[in-house]
Each structure stands twice: as C-alpha cells, then as structure tokens.
Amino acid sequence: MRTLLPALVALLLTLSAQATEPPPDANALILSAERAWAAAEQGVTAQVSVSATEKGVPRTLELQVEARGENARVEILSPAKEAGQVLLINGERLWFWEPGLRRPVPISPQRALAGVVSIGDVMFTRLSETYTAGTATSQTLGGAATWVVPLTARSATAPYPMVKVWITQDTQLPVRLELADKGGRTLKITEIAYGPPLTVGAETRPFPSTVTITDPQDPNARATLTWRTPKVVTLPDARFDPASLVVVTQP
Amino acid sequence: MTGSWRLGVRNLLRNPRRTLLAALSVAVGSGSLIFTMGYVDHIERYLETTQIHLLHTGHLGVYRAAGYEQAQIRPQEHGFAPEQQAAIAAVLAADPNVERHIPYLVGSGMVSSGCDQLPFRATGLPPADLSWLYTRDVVLREAPELATFVAGGAPWDSTAEAPLVLGQGLARMLNKPLTLREAPEAVGSGFVDCADPSAKASLAQDAWVQLVSETFDGRLAAMDGQVAAHITTGFSEYENNTLLLPLDVLQRFYGTELVTYTAVFLRDAEDIDAKAADLERRLTAAGLDIRVYPWTHPATSPNYTSQVPLLRIIEVFIVLIMLAVVGLGIVNSMTMAILERRKEFGTLRALGYTPDAILGLVARETTALVVAALGVGAVGGVLAALATNALNVRIKPPAVAGTIQFVVQPGLGTSAGISVAIWVLALASTLLVARGQLRRRIVDLLYSEDAR
Numbered sequence: 001m002r003t004l005l006p007a008l009v010a011l012l013l014t015l016s017a018q019a020t021e022p023p024p025d026a027n028a029l030i031l032s033a034e035r036a037w038a039a040a041e042q043g044v045t046a047q048v049s050v051s052a053t054e055k056g057v058p059r060t061l062e063l064q065v066e067a068r069g070e071n072a073r074v075e076i077l078s079p080a081k082e083a084g085q086v087l088l089i090n091g092e093r094l095w096f097w098e099p100g101l102r103r104p105v106p107i108s109p110q111r112a113l114a115g116v117v118s119i120g121d122v123m124f125t126r127l128s129e130t131y132t133a134g135t136a137t138s139q140t141l142g143g144a145a146t147w148v149v150p151l152t153a154r155s156a157t158a159p160y161p162m163v164k165v166w167i168t169q170d171t172q173l174p175v176r177l178e179l180a181d182k183g184g185r186t187l188k189i190t191e192i193a194y195g196p197p198l199t200v201g202a203e204t205r206p207f208p209s210t211v212t213i214t215d216p217q218d219p220n221a222r223a224t225l226t227w228r229t230p231k232v233v234t235l236p237d238a239r240f241d242p243a244s245l246v247v248v249t250q251p
Numbered sequence: 252m253t254g255s256w257r258l259g260v261r262n263l264l265r266n267p268r269r270t271l272l273a274a275l276s277v278a279v280g281s282g283s284l285i286f287t288m289g290y291v292d293h294i295e296r297y298l299e300t301t302q303i304h305l306l307h308t309g310h311l312g313v314y315r316a317a318g319y320e321q322a323q324i325r326p327q328e329h330g331f332a333p334e335q336q337a338a339i340a341a342v343l344a345a346d347p348n349v350e351r352h353i354p355y356l357v358g359s360g361m362v363s364s365g366c367d368q369l370p371f372r373a374t375g376l377p378p379a380d381l382s383w384l385y386t387r388d389v390v391l392r393e394a395p396e397l398a399t400f401v402a403g404g405a406p407w408d409s410t411a412e413a414p415l416v417l418g419q420g421l422a423r424m425l426n427k428p429l430t431l432r433e434a435p436e437a438v439g440s441g442f443v444d445c446a447d448p449s450a451k452a453s454l455a456q457d458a459w460v461q462l463v464s465e466t467f468d469g470r471l472a473a474m475d476g477q478v479a480a481h482i483t484t485g486f487s488e489y490e491n492n493t494l495l496l497p498l499d500v501l502q503r504f505y506g507t508e509l510v511t512y513t514a515v516f517l518r519d520a521e522d523i524d525a526k527a528a529d530l531e532r533r534l535t536a537a538g539l540d541i542r543v544y545p546w547t548h549p550a551t552s553p554n555y556t557s558q559v560p561l562l563r564i565i566e567v568f569i570v571l572i573m574l575a576v577v578g579l580g581i582v583n584s585m586t587m588a589i590l591e592r593r594k595e596f597g598t599l600r601a602l603g604y605t606p607d608a609i610l611g612l613v614a615r616e617t618t619a620l621v622v623a624a625l626g627v628g629a630v631g632g633v634l635a636a637l638a639t640n641a642l643n644v645r646i647k648p649p650a651v652a653g654t655i656q657f658v659v660q661p662g663l664g665t666s667a668g669i670s671v672a673i674w675v676l677a678l679a680s681t682l683l684v685a686r687g688q689l690r691r692r693i694v695d696l697l698y699s700e701d702a703r
Contacts, residue, residue: 059469081506082470095442096463102475104442105363105463243442 026133026149032172033165034128042200043068043235044207047077052117052223065227070126071240090240092157097245104245117213117223118159127151127165130158138169141176145169160187173206189214200232259615269591273584274624277673280577281628284669286635287573289661291566293393294648295559296660300393301485302555303546304384307355307374309514311527312544312551313339313534319542319550322357322511327467330356330509335539339513342537348526350518353380354510356501360464362417362476362494364425365454366445371421371462371494375501378407378414394485396655403430403480406495413500414479415460418493420652422481426451430478431458462494466506474504483652486554490652523547577673582680585617589684596688597696606689610682617681618674625670629661636661 043066050061062077074087085098087107095104131151139148151163162184166176177190195209207230215221238244263270302308314322314329321329331339336354343352356375361368382405384390390398402422406414411431422428438457443450458478466472476496484493502508517526523545531543549556599609636659645654688696 057469085471096471096473098473100475101461101473102437102441102459103363103365103461105361105461105473106366106368106445107361107463107471243444245442 023136023138024147026136027128029136029147029149029167029172030128030131030133030151030165033167033174034126041069043233044198044230045233045235046230047228048074049226049228050117050223051226053220056220066233066235066239068235068240070129073239086245088240088242088245090242095242095245097242104242117225127163130154131163139166141166144175146175171206186216189216195227195230198230198232255612256615256619259612260619262612262616263620266588266591269584269588270620273581273588274620274627276577276580276584277621277624277677278628278631280573280580281625281669281673282631282635284570284573284577284673285629285632285661285666286639286659287569288566288665288669289632289636289659290657291562292662292665293658293660294562296393297655297658298555298558299546300389301397302552303516304387304390305394305397305484306486306489306552306554307353307376307384307514308544308546308551309353310517310520310523310546311515311530312546312548313513313515313530314511314542314544316540316542318512319544323359326358326505326509326511327507330467330507330511331513333508336510336513338537338539339534339541342530342534343513343515346530346533348518349515351380351383351516353377353384353514353516354498355512355514356498356505356507356509357511358464358501358505360462362421362425363461363463364427364451365443365461366451367425369421369424370492372489372492373462373494373496373501375496375498377498381416381495382407397483397485400480401483402428402432403478404432406479409477409479411477411479413474413476413496415476416480416482416493416495417460417478418490419481419483420487420490421492421494422478424491425460426455427458427460427478428455429458430480432479434458462504464504466504467509468506470506472504472506474500476500485652485655487652488554520546574672574676578676578680581673581677585677585681586684589613589681589688593688593691593696593699596685597693597699600689600693600696606686609689610685613681613685614678617678621674621677625673629666629670632666633661635659 045064045066048063048065050059050063052059052061061079061082064075064077066073070089070091072087072089076082076085082098085096086104088095088097088104094107096107097104131153134150134152136147136149139146146166146168149165149167151165153161153163160179161182162180164178164180165174167174171194173192173194175192177192178186179188179190180186191212191214192208193210193212194206196207197204198207199205208227210227211225213223213225303310312319315331318329331354340352343349353376356373358373358375360371360373362371363369385398385405400416401419403416406416409431414431417425417427434457436457437459438453443454445451460476460478461473462476463471463473482493482495484490498510502510515530520526524547527543527545531541534541534543544551546552547556596609599612600606604612639657639659644657646657647654691699
C-alpha cells in the first residue's frame, strides 16, 4: 500500500491537470497531425509491403507508391499475377488499370486491395479537407497521452463517413484511426508507427514506417503495411494523369 | 344415324329459334373459355420456357450441397472443380433422358463504359450451348421475342476475344447502343476524360466495355469485353444487370476453373420432383456432395414460382365466373326448352314411350345441339385467337421488362376439357328438368300450359 500511494497521488494529479487543461483546437490538431503526410506534399515515392490475412488465408503484395498531395499512383510489383496493375488517384477520382486493358476503369477507394486493406488505405488523405473535426478529448493510449478527435465526412465521397483520430500530445502525430460507417460502427482500426524522418529541403518530416489495419468484426482479418525506402522526389502532374496509363496501353 | 338420333335432330330443327338460342349460349360460352384458357396456357408455357432455357435454370440444376446459397458469397468454396465437373458429366451422359447438360459460372462485378459504371450479374456458358438454347424449337415457339437479339448478332458466331451479351437495360444505362456488328472497331484509344462533355457521346460510338471485379482468390481484376449483342431477358429484375459471356472467358476473368452449377435439360420432364430426387441419389452415390434443384423450386425459379400461383388463382376466378355465366345461360335455355315441350312429353308418354326412353331422346337432342355448338364455339375461339395474335396486341404485365405480345394459343387438351365440362353441364341440367316433368301424370303433361 505504501508503494502504491505515491503512484496513486501522481495519477490523480495527472488526471486533475488533464481535467483542468482546456482541450486544444481540434482543427489545429488535425492540421498538425497532417504533418505525418506532409512529405507527400512535395512528392514522395516508397515501396510498400502489404501482408494481409483474411479468413485464414495469407496474402502479400509489393507496391510501388508515388504520392503527391491528394494524388497517388500505386503499381503492384508482385505477385506476378498482379504485377503491372496500377491504381491511380487524381483528386477524388480513382482508376484501375492492368496491362492489356484498353481503358482505365473508374473504381471506388473502398474496393478491397488485399484482405482488410482497401485501396484508400495506401493513399494519403488530407483529413482537414475531407472531414469536419469535433471536440478533442484527452486519452491515454499505450501509455502515451493522446488527443482523440472525432471527424465527420464533409461529403459522400470521403473514404469513410466517420473517423476517430488519436494524436500523440508530444509529437502531435496520428497514431491510431478508427474508421466507421454512418451509424458509427467501427469498420477498421488503423495503427501507425513512424520511422526515421524524411529530409525535405532544410527540414525533416515524419513519415510512417508501419501501418497495421485490423477489423474489429473479424479477429482473423489483419494487415500490415510496411513502408520502405521512402524518398522525397519531384513528381510531375503527368504521373497522376490517367491518360498516362494509355501510353502504357497504346505504345 | 339411328332412329332416336334422327328424331332428336328433327326435334331440334322443329323449333329453330329455341335451338339457336341454346346453341348460341353454348358456343359463346365455350369459345370465350377456350380463348381465355388459351391465353393463360400460353403465359404458363412462356414463363416455363423462359425460366428453363433463357434464365438458364435447366429442368434440373446441380449445385454443391450449399452451393446455391453460398456460391455468390464464397464462390471459391462452393463451385465444382474440373474433376467434379467430369464426374457429374459422366453420370449425366449415361442417362438416356438427359438431352443436354450445360456448365455455368455465375459471378458479379462492375461494368464500365469508360465513364458510366454499373453492377452486373455475369453468366458464363459455352457459346455452343448458348446457340443451342436460343435456337430450340420450344424457345422459338413459346418465347420467340426473347430468343432474338434486340441488337447485334449471334454471339456464338463472333470472333471477338470476349464477346459479351448485355441485357438491353444495362446497355441503355451504360450508353452502349452499338454492338460489334455496327461498330467492329474501337473508337479512339485508351483514357477518355469524362469531364469532357463529348466524352459519353464518343464512348457510345464503339462496342467496348471494361469489366472489373474481385477474382475468386480475392485479387482485383479487369478485362476488356466487346458487346456482341443486346438481349431482353423478359424480366425487369434482370434487364439492367444481365451479362452473358463465354464460360472460358469468365473463368479467366475470375481466375478459376470452377463452375457454379450444371443445368440439365431433359427429354421427358414430367414428375420433375421425382426426377430431381433420382438424379440427386445417383450423383450422391457417385461420391458427389451435391444438391439437385428442379426448375420449379422457388430458390432457382423465383419469378415462375411467384407468378404462376397468382396467375392460376386469377385463372380459377375468371373460369368460375365464366362457367357460372355460361352455365346459367345453358341451364336456362335447356330448362325453357324442356318446359316448352311438356305437351309433347305427355303425347309421347300417351303413345307408350317410357320416361327413360324420353330421357334418352332428350339426351340425344342435347348432345347433338351441344356438340354442334361446341364445334362452332371452338372454331370461334380459335379464330378469335388467330385474329388477336395477328393484331399483335402489346401488354405490359407486372415484373415484365417492356411489353410482350398478347398471345392466345388454345390447347387441344384444355379445349377438350372445357367442351366435356359444358356438355356434362348441359346434359345434367336438361335431364334434371326433364326427369322432373316426366314424373308428372300424363294428363297433367297434356293439359299443361304451353310456355311458348
């Protein structure tokens, strides 16, 4: 009891401090959290390994991701059956193309890519533009103090109608997202770990190293996205133009 | 003609007005019933033919044990692998009552014109089998409008790599009015910017579409297809999502060698439930975990099984009403005819005719009149049916896509049944009234008031 007492006092003091501390502006928090994706604003390339399990069946994908702002181009490198397939996001529009296909096919970002991973999960989303932030609350997550910000989609084109984001209070980076449907039912839980920061000009920017996605409805549905060799590069508009897929189709 | 028959016919001719009225009531009644039943019979045959042949149910459908319910959700686990397909084919090949068996793969996904994108329900079958289905005598006779292509040509003749047949509703919504016949070449190439106002018009100029879906093992896949023809399925439910394509093309698209089910077409499809049970028993004995559905099962034939009972109830009501009207007319005519002849019956009785002999005479008279009138009614009903068919009257029944021709095809069996029913009705009513009169004393009959 003597050993527990100081810990209890410390906890009460912490809770009391948190209770009295006014919550920060949620919109400011989200803008700050977007620094996690900020490197992509300049243009970034990375290889992403996707390892998913659904209904007990493992599945792996190797992707080459090029992203800039709201645009992204994801090419599947392996397995061989899918090699060469391209997913291309230009703003709110998404196309799928595979070698030999005459025209790229418009598809939905919610379409499954591998198990629980949908195409939207490998893209970078500007939360502040796509969602309206609610009131931030404080919560401890895995021993770290975080702000929890509920987000509501501004339009029906958002990948998920409702999102809840956990943002660490020290680094101001998002570490957990709960993605929910209109009724608030959680569809996916995304947990983000960060690797070495990227150098963008004179600054350094955080960049995710591992993203783990789980489905609370299905304990066996789990996927891990590992981001490797990220590089800040200059990506021209043409890389995100669906017409660029035609060049591949019609040499 | 024996003396009694001759006497009966002479009696009929003796009072032409009475005979004509009685004959008219029988002829009009029987003709109307034959016409009505001709329409109902045709609709039933139309629905049956459509369900079995053009909605690809077959007389029997062989599925994995839980395959019908699960094949769409877990196609990988609930289809037939090549060795199972071979085992099923071997059992069916040994059955002399099996005319043909067709393997089918069913799947879903999205079809895109380049801008518009819609869900589809794909049915894959070998092109030779599609040709067989669309050129069967029964199909051409009972549902000729559904066995023709609304646009394009026979897909089984196409040399395209992936010739598709689209439901005409799907083709319209995709804005793909042209088929390979009118537009064999693709217009432009590759990506079309749908923000451009002319994009949709440009995409409508060729017959190319793209299909996208998940493969059976969970990958995302897409393929080009060329629209070879448009069809009408006959049902609103399927008009906007039907897509037919060769089995091997659909298997390649979904990355599988599985088929979802085998449709079995029988030479003799009577007592279909017993035949389904028998085939299920034989396939199970061959070590296959299967279930056989007769084409009348609500799961595989929801349209037929929901529409036909309703149709039959309506049919029963209409027939009962018509029979009541016709029956009352006949009973009234015959009763009046008998009452008018009470003095004649008294005279015959006075001359030594027994009541049974007079009843025999009346029965012959009635039969002669009814048979002649039924002949006229049948000819009238058939002529009315032919005239109606020639007029090409269009109707739009509920749940039917577009309009269908109001076709009346009187059947021999139904017409014979109606004729016998009317003859029995007329004979019974006549004999009943005559027997009542013949129980009276001869003197009462001779001095009875003449109804004429």
